[in-house]
Structure formats: C-alpha cells, structure tokens
Amino acid sequence: MDDILFLDNISKSYFGNVVLKNVSLRIKPGEIVSLVGENGAGKSTLMNILFGMEVIKNSGGFEGKIYFKGKNVNIDSPKSALKWGIGMIHQEFMLIDDFSIAENIKLNKENTIKGILTKPFRGLLDVLDKKAIGADARKALDTVGLSVDEWTKIAGLSVGTMQFIEIAKALENTKTELMIFDEPSSVLTESEAGALLDIIQKLSQKGIACIFISHRMDEILRISDTIVVLRDGEVVGNFKRGGVTAIELANRMVGRDAVAEKHEIRNFDNSPVMMSIHDLEVDMPGEFVKGFSIDIKEGEILGIGGLAGSGKLGIPNGLLGLYETRGKVEYKGKPLNIGDTREVLSRHIAFVSEDRKRVGLMLDETIEMNCILSSAIINNRFLKKYLGGRFINKKETKKAVEKIIKTLDIRCTNMNQKVGSLSGGNQQKVCMASMLLQEPEMLFASEPSRGIDIGAKVLILDYLMKLNREKNLTIVLISSELHELCSVCDRIAIVSEGKLAGILSADAPFREFGLLMTNIRKNMSAEQIKGDMTI
C-alpha cells in the first residue's frame, strides 16, 4: 500500500538553534506511529510543522518536503492541514466554555438552512440547522464512545471528557485521514487513557493513520505499529511492533553517544541533613506536586529531574511560597514555614527561577538594580542610614556589582544597561549575580540553562560547581536535561507524577533514569522487566 504521509528530510532551526536534523518518516494508512523522546527532542516541533502551526512560519519556516498521499503539499496553516485531512489533538484544549458540546464540535462547519438571503450574503446570514448539528455531533460523540448529551455546555466538564470532545471534533471532519495526538493521555486518568487507546485502535482499523506522542511507555508499547525515537532532533531508532522492549526504548531515548564529562561523585550518606522535606504538596498548575519527600544533605549537589509536568518545577516554587503549598519542611533542624517567602529567603535560602523574564528579573531596570535589590530588601545590605531613612549606598553597590560582572563575565556596556537588552545567557548570569549577592547557604536553581547558548550554559554550571566546592553551598539543581544533571550532581532524584520515583547516583546508567521517568517500574512486574532485558 502507498504511504499516506511521507516526511522527507525535514530540518528546522530556531534562530540558529537546530531542533530537527533531516528527519524522515513514512506512515501507511491505518498505521499507528508513536513518537518518543525526551523533552526538547523535537517531537512537538515536528508535529507543529505537519499541522502548519504559526510558530513555524514566524520563526523562519523549515527545510524539507511533505508528501501527503503521494502529492507534495504545502501546509502553511492549520486550516490547510484540515483541508488535506490532517487532524490534531493539542495538549491544550481549544474549546469554548460557554458553547454546548454540539456547537463546539461543529464550530465554523455548521449545517445551515438555506433561504433567499443565502446568495446576497454568501451564506453568512443563514439560519443554523440545530437538528442537523445535533445529529452530526451525536454521531461524532458515538464514535469516541461518549454518552454525554450533545447540548451540555463545555464549562464544568471533566478534563477527560473535554479531551474526548476534542477528538470527536477532529473526527467530525469526515475527510480526516491522519490524526495527530500530542500527549493526549497526560491529563487523563488511567481508565480514561485506556478508553482513549481503544479509540485510537478503532480509528486505525477504519484506515485512519495516527501519530501518537506520549511519555507513558506502556501505552506506546500497547498500541504502536511503529515506534520512532527522536533524540536531539534526529531519528535514532525506528522499531516495528514487538521488536523492542521498554528498557531498550528508554535507553535510546536518553542515552548519549558522548559520555557525560566525568566529575568526582561524592558520597554524603554520613553528612548532616540540611533540609528535610516531608509530603510536600504544591498546587502549581501543570506542575502539581503530590507528596514529595526527600532529605537534602549539607554540601551536596542534588539534581531533580523528570519529564515536563512531572512536578519537578513545583518543588522549588512551592518551597518559596509562590504557589499554594502544604507539607512539613525542616531546615537545619528547625521547622521552616514554607508558605512565607520572606522567612524562607531570610534564612539564606536563594532561588533562581525558571521563568527568567516574568519572575526572575525586572527587564526595564538596570543591571545594577537587578543585582542588588534582593539583598537590599531581604537582608538590608547595600543600604546606608541617612536622615532616619535607609537609602541605597551607591558606592558600595558599584564596587560589588562591578566585581560580580567581572566574575560571571556578564557581557554588557556598563552596569547601567537595561537587563531587557541583554541576551538570554547574560540575563541568566544577572539572575545568578543577584542570587550570589544574597550570600545564600542553600540554593534552588530551577532550569538555570533553559534557553541559553552552550557557552553560557557551561559557564553557569561550572560556576555552580565552583561555589559548591569552595563555599560549601548546598545546591538543588532542577533541570529537564538529564545530561546536564549527570555532569554536575552527586545524586539525582527523579520525580514522576508529583512523587519521588527514585534517587540514583549521577553515574548510574542512562536507562535507569529513563525507567524511573516513565514510571515503568510501577506499572510492570519485576519479572517483566527482567524478561525484557534478556530479549
């Protein structure tokens, strides 16, 4: 049978940063192809290209050709993708809350009753045919096995139901021949996810090809005809059904050809506990933490890793009191009131936020102000008393800021430059500078290397290690790049579904991390894992 879709040597770079390198992919009608890979491996970018999302066009388009049913097609907008018969289920819902299910499903494709006004107004003033709309919606809902009344409003429905409505909406387009599922199961409960997989299989039997993206290995192994592994924008594995094990997939996903730079991995088993976290729960949207516990030892570098949405970002944000938080935390043997940002900071715990632009910096302010304000406000440093009021001590700040600019090699014209005009890497260095001037004893660095170039990344990671070794700073490094964690940390804790999945030494084999991240251990028996390993 002919391929329904053939992606020919697709390459894409975002502003000089290559995210896809000559990716080719063939899909047959009715085939279920799963795409797996770490965060940032290029899965979503590839799907955005296929669906003609605007981000692609706005960032300079892509290279390579797309053949759909043997024809070279130019997909430049979601509309043209729909026209060709490609449907996509996004991670976020695109439903209108105040409309009923039927109205949402038939949005912009409404059945109308034609009349005398049809011609002069080109159908814009036609009356809606409610009956037909309802019937069409019912049919679509039946295909996905939803028994909800089609005239129920979207608002108030469960996330799972909404997901199924999204699918029904895509299927209502009778021309759909290829469906893209971008992590549809991440918001579903286990039974809902099971139902979803059944639907995908049913679609495939009808001849509709499906591309399925998921972080859950068991789901992928259950339904895929073909599994394609992406790593750093390249296809590193292409397996047929039954030709691969979970372990092998995990290994392919995270394994690097280049071994992580060796550094001395120290053992802190007998060191005193710096911070002990019990049953931490954080309500950070998209990064919920549901009962995370760990003991952080004095002087170590602890890495926290996990996939997007696993809750690893919620841990530092919750501890700093930026989101609703519950749980018991002891710091240096005394209880720490984690809801109170001020108290946490005043006990010399610093935080470098993953959201540089929104939380980490004041973009319209000078480098100088960004560097010193935290210490001035939290620790009353860089201030002098004058006429009963406390003012910024210009002389002292100038000295300190100039010194730190030199140490961290912040590239700027002078310290009065606005932070917003610096490059991402230099902005991150300013965040670090601000943190350093607070003279912390413990540091939570959340994704410090996100979105910055490799040179700045190496410098920042090296500097963190130097701080740890020379000033005995306890560091908790949260990152979605396992490679980065392995090159700096002593121990690495992997978070999955808001809980601690396990703690590994930084020199553990990559596949162990992969297994923890995708939570295979929990869903598979020991024999299964063993059996898989021998194949």
Add this chain to the structure above:
Amino acid sequence: MKKFILVRSILPVFIIVMFLILKVYNLSAMHYLTLTLQRTGMLMIAMLAIVPTIYSGVGINFGITIGFISGLIGGIFGILTGLTGIALMIACIVFSIPFSVITGYGYGKLLNRVKGSETLISTYAGFAFVSVMSMLWIILNVNNEKLRFSNGNGIRISVNLEGLFKDVLTNWLSVSAGELKIPVGFLLICLAICFLFSIFMKTKIGITVKMCGYNPNYAKAKGINVDRYRTLTVIVSTMLAAVGICFYAQSFGYYQFYAVYMNLGFTCAAGILIGGATDKRVNIYNVIYGCAIYEAILTLSTPIANLLLPNGALPEIIRTLITNGVILYALVKGGKKNNE
C-alpha cells in the same frame, strides 16, 4: 536625544507664541504670567497625589477625588476651631490626615480586588464617593455662619475663605515687579514637598514600591507583600490629595463642596501626562514641568480664544478639551506599547 528635545520644546514654543499674541492684542502679558505662576502652585500638590500609585503599578489614580473630599472633611473641622491664617491652614491639613488614611485604606483594598481595571474602577469609585458625600453635606448640621447655608441646615456649596486662610501662602515672600507678582514662598513650599516626596521614593520603602510596579511577580518572589505596598501608595496618594485640596482652596479662595471637584482628578492626571508621564512611568520632573505647562496653556489660551470667539463658556470648553484629549492620547499610547 534630538527627538526628545524637539518634542519637549513644542509646548514652551507654543507658550512663547501665545505671549507674543497677547502683546499684539495689547493684553497684559505680565498679568497672565502672574496668574500662571499662582495656578501652578495651586495644583502642584494635587498633581503630585497622582504619582504614588503610578509607581506601585496601580496606575493613574483618577479617584483622588476621594482624597479631596477627605481634605474637605478636615477643612470643616479646621474652620470649626475658629483659628485663622496659617494656623488654620495647618489645622485643616492635620485634621484631614486621619480621614484620608481611613478612606485611602478602604479605597486601596478595593483597588487590590480589581487588578487590571484600576483605571476604570478608580474613576467610578471617585464619582460614587462624591455623590455619597454630597448627601452627607446636605444633612450635616454645623453651627457656623461661614459653613452653613444662610437659610437653613447643610454645608454651603462654596465656603468663602476670605479672612480665614485665603492667599496666606501666596502672599508669603512674594516679590512684585510692576504688574508681575511672583509667589516665591508658595512655589518654594510646593517644590519642597515634591522634593521630599522624591527623596521618600529613594528610601528602601520607595524602592520596594517601585519594584512592585515594575514587576509584581519579581516582588512576590522576593517575599514582598505586593498588595500591602499598593495599599500604602493609595493611602499616600489620598493623603497628598487631601493636602493638595487645601493648597488649591488657599489660592482659589473657596472650599467647594458637593460635585464641584468631581472632575478635578482628570485635570491633575492630564497635568502630569503633559509633563511626560505615562500610566507606567513617572518622575518628579513630570509633575513640576507638567503642572507649569498645563496651567500656562490654559491661562494664556483662554484670553486669546475669547478674543477670537466671544463666548462665555469658552474657558471651560478649552479646559475639557485639553484635559480629556491628553488623557485619551496618553492612555492610547500606553496601551499600544503594552500590546507590542
């Protein structure tokens, strides 16, 4: 820089041209210059009252009318003491402070609940407060000839300050040269208050307030209670407005009750916006420069416009036109910047 000088010089050039026209029509330029200087002092503190909330990110406080009314309450208590002259003026200011703190606190809490639409809410909060207080004025029974309606109960619409504290500051240290009379002492006091305020904004509290305005998320991550600092600036703004209305009445010669001050907030906002402030950024020079320029335009353009178009209501029309035009321009410009 070149563009900056060009933009900044348009208004002074306009004013000089108007002076020349006054000369041509044989009107006394010096008389109008004196008026301009007096009116500059008259409104400067009220305009300063707009500034604190811009720093903290609440935006332009159109509801400073609430502060004006608090100043009026202080004024009533002040006049009831029976003092006169500068002592009375100080008493009025002192009495108005507790009221402005209370109203400012409540008003600040309200603005924290409606984050994102403060501009709209503050406008209507101001209007509503004026109306509520109007009812209070009419039923208030005070035993004082100056305050009471001559034929019954309730506060007068205009309370004449002649013989109380009219012009006590304007005449203090004033220098006369022919027709020109410069209220040196009055202007110095106004500038001193502006200067003190700008020093306050450089203290730790002031910097924290600015931080809340620049990036509330950043401030929150540093353990700052953003809402508390927002409320603080609303209180300071209300207090300054209460003081400002005292200065205003001192120059004008009347305390005016009921709906008279309803739109004074817009005048003040227009003043600092002409001075170069936006709804996000402001400094003390915007206030001083803006106040002088705004008053100069109004004072000088009115006689000229009267010559060209004889009509009794013209000054009010010009005032409304300039005030609302400037506010509209500044908000549209600010909104555009936000979208980009």
